[in-house]
Amino acid sequence: RHGMPRPAARRIMGVANQKGGVGKTTSTVNLAAGLALHGIRVLVIDLDPQGNASTALGVEHRTGTPSVYEVMLGEIPLEEAVAVSTASPNLLCLPATIDLAGAEIELVSMVARESRLAQALNDETLSRLDVDYVLIDCPPSLGLLTVNALVAASEVLIPIQCEYYALEGLGQLLSNIDLVRSHLNTSLHVSTILLTMYDGRTKLADQVTSEVRQHFGPTALRTVIPRSVKVSEAPGYSQTVLAYDPGSRGAMSYIDAAREIAEHGASGAYRPDGR
Numbered sequence: 001r002h003g004m005p006r007p008a009a010r011r012i013m014g015v016a017n018q019k020g021g022v023g024k025t026t027s028t029v030n031l032a033a034g035l036a037l038h039g040i041r042v043l044v045i046d047l048d049p050q051g052n053a054s055t056a057l058g059v060e061h062r063t064g065t066p067s068v069y070e071v072m073l074g075e076i077p078l079e080e081a082v083a084v085s086t087a088s089p090n091l092l093c094l095p096a097t098i099d100l101a102g103a104e105i106e107l108v109s110m111v112a113r114e115s116r117l118a119q120a121l122n123d124e125t126l127s128r129l130d131v132d133y134v135l136i137d138c139p140p141s142l143g144l145l146t147v148n149a150l151v152a153a154s155e156v157l158i159p160i161q162c163e164y165y166a167l168e169g170l171g172q173l174l175s176n177i178d179l180v181r182s183h184l185n186t187s188l189h190v191s192t193i194l195l196t197m198y199d200g201r202t203k204l205a206d207q208v209t210s211e212v213r214q215h216f217g218p219t220a221l222r223t224v225i226p227r228s229v230k231v232s233e234a235p236g237y238s239q240t241v242l243a244y245d246p247g248s249r250g251a252m253s254y255i256d257a258a259r260e261i262a263e264h265g266a267s268g269a270y271r272p273d274g275r
């Protein structure tokens with residue numbers, strides 16, 4: 001254990017990008033595992049009805065399992081639904097069941113519909129769970145579930161796939177973040193950009209990388225996650241890539257990225273308007 005610092009204050013990060021398949025879930029679970037490996041305590045919130053983060057963390061999420069859905073509806077306290085991941089005793093997970101698919105609509109008519117998750121993630125509860133980081137795996141949309149994540153978080157981590165159209169739709173995400181910041185959560189900021197599925201054999205990957213670095217500066221982590229078959233195989237075994245193949249490039253790069261996040265703190269925040 002060569003010290004990754006525990007943060008002075010708890011960090012709550014929403015992992016968001018309304019595009020599907022960019023590496024939100026993969027990055028959430030593997031960064032969480034990378035932090036947990038160094039004795040940092042992490043709670044992953046699975047906010048995607050597909051429940052892929054729950055699967056990768058080896059946490060039950062069949063219908064009927066107490067989940068983030070009942071917590072957001074106020075039916076049960078957070079602690080009743082949190083499970084310990086098979087990946088590490090330092091890694092907790094609030095699972096998602098398919099019931100969450102209905103929440104996007106059910107929430108519409110509810111009081112404080114944008115801040116149901118924030119309320120559940122209150123300080124007392126998180127202190128009792130003794131977590132240093134909360135990582136929220138958002139669904140591929142900008143609907144109410146993602147808004148709940150953005151209201152609950154103080155930081156946003158945006159995974160960007162090194163592919164065609166990587167930056168398409170990013171403007172919409174950033175303006176939604178701005179809206180949430182001005183109306184619901186003044187502390188919200190984009191703290192981290194993570195480039196994923198980098199394929200060094202393509203010119204395109206380098207073009208996307210330099211475009212992102214130009215635009216986001218130091219908010220983009222130096223570590224880039226390579227495209228690797230091990231990363232995509234791991235969830236099939238209900239594992240993170242750190243457990244599935246600890247020596248793989250995928251595992252190493254997620255550990256490096258986790259270290260950068262732990263070291264770079266909440267600084268390097270991207271401010272589109274220069275504030």
Ligand code: ADP
Nearest residue numbers: 020021022023024025026197226227228231232
């Ligand atoms: P999202 O949560 O944004 O929809 P996922 O994390 O589920 O994206 O990733 C989409 C797909 O790409 C999954 O099948 C996943 O296993 C695969 N994948 C993610 N990262 C990598 C990588 N670095 N190398 C290879 N495959 C990856």
Ligand code: MG
Nearest residue numbers: 024025048052
């Ligand atoms: Mg996902």
